[in-house]
Amino acid sequence: xxxxxxxxxxxxxxxxxxxxxxxxxxxxxxxxxxxxxxxxxxxxxxxxxxxxxxx
Amino acid sequence: xxxxxxxxxxxxxxxxxxxxxxxxxxxxxxxxxxxxxxxxxxxxxxxxxxxxxxxxxxxxxxxxxxxxxxxxxxxxxxxxxxxxxxxxxxxxxxxxxxxxxxxxxxxxxxxxxxxxxxxxxxxxxxxxxxxxxxxxxxxxxxxxxxxxxxxxxxxxxxxxxxxxxxxxxxxxxxxxxxxxxxxxxxxxxxxxxxxxxxxxxxxxxxxxxxxxxxxxxxxxxxxxxxxxxxxxx
Amino acid sequence: xxxxxxxxxxxxxxxxxxxxxxxxxxxxxxxxxxxxxxxxxxxxxxxxxxxxxxxxxxxxxxxxxxxxxxxxxxxxxxxxxxxxxxxxxxxxxxxxxxxxxxxxxxxxxxxxxxxxxxxxxxxxxxxxxxxxxxxxxxxxxxxxxxxxxxxxxxxxxxxxxxxxxxxxxxxxxxxxxxxxxxxxxxxxxxxxxxxxxxxxxxxxxxxxxxxxxxxxxxxxxxxxxxxxxxxxxx
Numbered sequence: 175x176x177x178x179x180x181x182x183x184x185x186x187x188x189x190x191x192x193x194x195x196x197x198x199x200x201x202x203x204x205x206x207x208x209x210x211x212x213x214x215x216x217x218x219x220x221x222x223x224x225x226x227x228x229x
Numbered sequence: 230x231x232x233x234x235x236x237x238x239x240x241x242x243x244x245x246x247x248x249x250x251x252x253x254x255x256x257x258x259x260x261x262x263x264x265x266x267x268x269x270x271x272x273x274x275x276x277x278x279x280x281x282x283x284x285x286x287x288x289x290x291x292x293x294x295x296x297x298x299x300x301x302x303x304x305x306x307x308x309x310x311x312x313x314x315x316x317x318x319x320x321x322x323x324x325x326x327x328x329x330x331x332x333x334x335x336x337x338x339x340x341x342x343x344x345x346x347x348x349x350x351x352x353x354x355x356x357x358x359x360x361x362x363x364x365x366x367x368x369x370x371x372x373x374x375x376x377x378x379x380x381x382x383x384x385x386x387x388x389x390x391x392x393x394x395x396x397x398x399x400x401x402x403x404x405x406x407x408x409x410x411x412x413x414x415x416x417x418x419x420x421x422x423x424x425x426x427x428x429x430x431x432x433x434x435x436x437x438x439x440x441x442x443x444x445x446x447x448x449x450x451x452x453x454x455x456x457x458x459x460x461x462x
Numbered sequence: 463x464x465x466x467x468x469x470x471x472x473x474x475x476x477x478x479x480x481x482x483x484x485x486x487x488x489x490x491x492x493x494x495x496x497x498x499x500x501x502x503x504x505x506x507x508x509x510x511x512x513x514x515x516x517x518x519x520x521x522x523x524x525x526x527x528x529x530x531x532x533x534x535x536x537x538x539x540x541x542x543x544x545x546x547x548x549x550x551x552x553x554x555x556x557x558x559x560x561x562x563x564x565x566x567x568x569x570x571x572x573x574x575x576x577x578x579x580x581x582x583x584x585x586x587x588x589x590x591x592x593x594x595x596x597x598x599x600x601x602x603x604x605x606x607x608x609x610x611x612x613x614x615x616x617x618x619x620x621x622x623x624x625x626x627x628x629x630x631x632x633x634x635x636x637x638x639x640x641x642x643x644x645x646x647x648x649x650x651x652x653x654x655x656x657x658x659x660x661x662x663x664x665x666x667x668x669x670x671x672x673x674x675x676x677x678x679x680x681x682x683x684x685x686x687x688x689x690x691x692x693x694x695x696x
Contacts, residue, residue, distance in 0.1 A: 184271040184335040191274045191331045192255055195281065198324045199429060202317075203244070206436045213443045300690055348644075355641040362637065366630050372694040376624055379687045383617065383642060386679060390645065 240435035247428030254421030262415045271335045272415070278328040280423040285321035288314055288430050289357065289388050296381035299374055305445055306438075308374035311381055312364065313437035315357050317430055322354040345394040346402040353391055356384035370445065471563050478567030486575050492540050493575060500533035500583045508590050515593070522591035523654030526583065527647055530607065531614075533579050535636055538618045541572060542626035561689030565619060569681070573615035580607035592658060602657045606650060609673045613646040614639075616680040624691050646676050 258276035265272035292314035299307035329347070330340045341347065360380045367373040395402050486493065507525040511517050518525075584603040588595045621638045625631040653669040 184269060187331045187335050188259070188270055188273045191277060191328045192259065194327055194331070195277050195324060198320070202320050203429075203433060203436070206433065206440060210436060210440050210443075213440065213447065300687075352641050352644050359637050359641065363634060366628055366634060369694075375690050375694045379620070379624070379691055380638065382687060383620070383683060386642070386683070387645075 240432045240439075243428045243435070244432030247425050247430075247432055250421050250425030250428065254418045254425055257421065258415075258418035262418050265415065268336060271332065274328065274332040276415070276419045276422050278325070278332055279419060280426040281321055281328060282325045283423060284426045284430050285318055285325050286388055286392060287427065288318040288321060288434070289353070289385065291434070292318055292357075292381050293385040293388070296378040296385075299378040300382075303371070303374070305370075305374070305442070308377060309438045309441035309445065310434070311377055312361070312441050313434045315360050315377075315381055316437055317433045319354065319357050319361065320433075321426075321430065322350065322357070326350060326354065344402050346391065349387060349391045349394050353384075353387045356387055357381070360384060370448065471560065474560070474563040475566045475570070478564060479570045482568055482571035483574065486541070486571060489540075493537070493578060496533050496537045496540065497579055497582050499536055500529045500579055501586055503529040503532055504583060504587050504590055518591045519659060522587060522658045523656075524651045525591065526587040526603075526654055526658075527610075527651045529583055529587070530579055530610070531640070531643070531647065533583075534576055534611075534614050534618065535639065537575060537579075538572065538622040538639075539626075539631065539635060541575070542622040561692045562685050564692065565685050565688035566681075568623075569615045569619045569684075572619055573611045576611040576615060577608060580604045580611070588658070599657050603654060606653050606657070606670070606673070609670070609677060610646055610650045613673060613677045613680060614643060616677075616684040617642050620684040620688055620691065623688065646673060649673050649676075 255277065258273050262273065262276070264270045292311055295307050295311040295314055298304075299311050326347075329350075333342070334340050360377060363380055364373055364377055367376060504525060507521075507529070508518060511521070581604055584600055584607065585595050588600065588603075618639060622631075622635055625634040625638070628634060649669040649672040653666060653673070656666050656669070
């Protein structure tokens, strides 16, 4: 018996929003970690090169 | 020794605490907070949409400051930081639009409308995405750093527009509400999530910036510069 | 800044702008081609919409803006192709002129060249879409185009200067320029629409204000940044 003008339900939208946020943020973080790991295993690169400043 | 460890670990600390805050805040938003008087349960979308939106603008502000530092000093570190902040800002804006659409559909009845705030946000997304696209076209490092900084600074013109447009023009999208006007039990999950997204964003920027530094250092090692210039996104 | 150095910079800007305009004049066949292209775009829109004259009137402001924008892009690319063909921009860097002076000179000459598009395309759009030419409206359209040309010229020169060195210039210039110009284009479309369809609510002032603000911001910002772009050279 909701009063007039109130949006009833909508839980599917709420769940979709939170799920989407979780997926997007973790997917981006995941690709970053993966790419970082890939550069680390490259033997031609100095692992501490990230701290240097060549310019 | 401790200082060294801290230097290596600080992004992880930010990332972990951001994740924790987001878990706590979202759980509170979904279970503990009461439904809003008019919007009902749909209002729970706010607790993630608004933090993402605010932090997207904040991260783009970081990018703007990094870009100025990069132009000023010409140091590689700032160029990497600018790129990282622009990319994280683009990811957050990319998340901001669909979460907003998922709210618009049950409340306004449409997925998308050409409202000023929606339009300016979409333009912002395109502007900063082109900055990243431009980077992949330039091979000379110094020139790429300058152009990234210049385009980031010019693109930033849109950011205050996104923020203030709802006040300047009457718009479908509501004006920023102050915490005093909202139920305290709804404010708490939103606040926790806001800091959660911010900490996570800092972690992501640090990670991406470290990756870019390695990439730039790798370009120096590898004789043909084109091999290392493949860019994400 | 003292009055004397300010005067010196102004003299530099004027001298460089005069040089740029002289160059544009010598290559006037390019300008004619760009203007003709704009007329062609206007014609294509009226063909795309068909003989429904009401729909044409409704969208006339937008069509005119798109035609002007496409010609502007073409004009910018042509203008900078010239600059790079013989390394002319590098030559300018040897002069004792500041980067800002070079930028403003180029922006002024580009804006003046773009300005030529208005008096040709606006009456053509009025004839094709509305069916009659009102002199008062025409003057307003050209006045608005003056503002928009200024708003397009500053970021246009900055980005054309950057991308003209790249092989993918033809893609990158519109990609960078168009999203940036959306606020200018949007207010121009609204203002053109008000001229072409009438302005019962007197909204013209607010759109002109937005145009003025963006012109100011772009001219200031791009003038500062051009120095750094020029430093990078080729």
